[in-house]
Amino acid sequence: MSVLVEVCIDSIESLPIAERAGAKRIELCSSLATGGLTASAGYMKAAARVAGIPVYGIIRPREGDFLYSGDDVEIMLEDIHTAKQAGLNGVVIGALQADGKIDETIVGDMIKAASGIGITFHRAIDHCSAPFDALEFLMAHKVERILTSGLAKRAEDGIEMLKDMAAFTQGRLSIMPGAGVSPDNAKRIIDATGVTEIHLSGKTTRQSHMAFKNENATMGNGDDFAITVTNPETIKDTLAALTR
Known part of the structure; x- marks a missing residue:
């Protein structure tokens, strides 16, 4: 069985x-x-x-929960338009109501805005109080896949729910495990769930190439001279593990 590996990145590098x-x-x-x-x-x-491969842009205007204001929604719809104009292959969306159920109105509007490109529903599903109702809605609206940890902190811990989701959807949309996926657990997750896609960042850091470093001034809580990048060895090792 061939497994597609999706990698999330936060830099063009x-x-x-x-x-x-x-x-x-x-x-x-x-x-x-x-x-x-x-x-x-x-x-x-x-x-x-x-x-040279498909690129899906996440549509998430701020950190935190997935309960969005009217202003947030306006931004997200505009960002979907921007993604289409930029030539991306798809978008990654999600929104919830205060009771934890999928916000069918907002998600429906985003699906309409994304017409003509692919759609993934992101890990808002993992904070959803009625995930199987959400799956019904997403399947009815031809969403391609959901990115999910199986409602757990890590996909490895959500295997039973991932199996239930895959059985429930019966291939009408793809269940793509993500969160804490690594070369050490990717094959176990795939073998246990029978899914055909998996998601990871495989990120590491590299040191800044700045010759001058004023380490007394900081831009946030992290190290301004540690740059987050994809670790190719993690991706290669994950692929190798999946084919063993």
């Missing part, structure tokens, strides 16, 4: 690294440290220009 390592689809994000936020228009255009 990582895109060719992931592609050369064997990724077959990219989830384009900024700020992976906060779970992934919408890429800028320039970043989307650059990704579409250099990629």
Whole structure:
């Protein structure tokens, strides 16, 4: 069985690294440290220009929950338009109501806005109080796949729910496990669930090439001179594990 490996990235530097390592689809994000936020228009255009594999842009205007205001929705619909104009192959969307159920109105509007390109529903499903109702809605609206940890912190811990989701959907949409996926557990997750796609970042850091470093000034809580990039060996090792 062939397994498609999707890699999430948050820099244009990582895109060719992931592609050369064997990724077959990219989830384009900024700020992976906060779970992934919408890429800028320039970043989307650059990704579409250099990629030789499909690129799906996450549509998430802020970190935190998936309960969105009218202003948030306006931004997301505009960002979907931007993704289409930039030439991306798809978008990654999601929205919930305060009671944890899928927000059918907002998600429906985003699906309409994304007409003509692919759609993944993101890990909002893992915070959903009625995930199987959400799956019914998403299947009815021809969403391609959901990215999910099986409602757990890590996909490896959500295997039973991932199996239930795959059985429930019966191939009408793809269940794509993600969160904590690594070369050590990818094959176990695939073998246990029978799914055909898997998602990981495989990220590491590299040191800045700056010759001058003022380490007394910081831009946030992290290290300003540690740059997040895809680790090609992690992607290669995951692919190798999946074929063993």
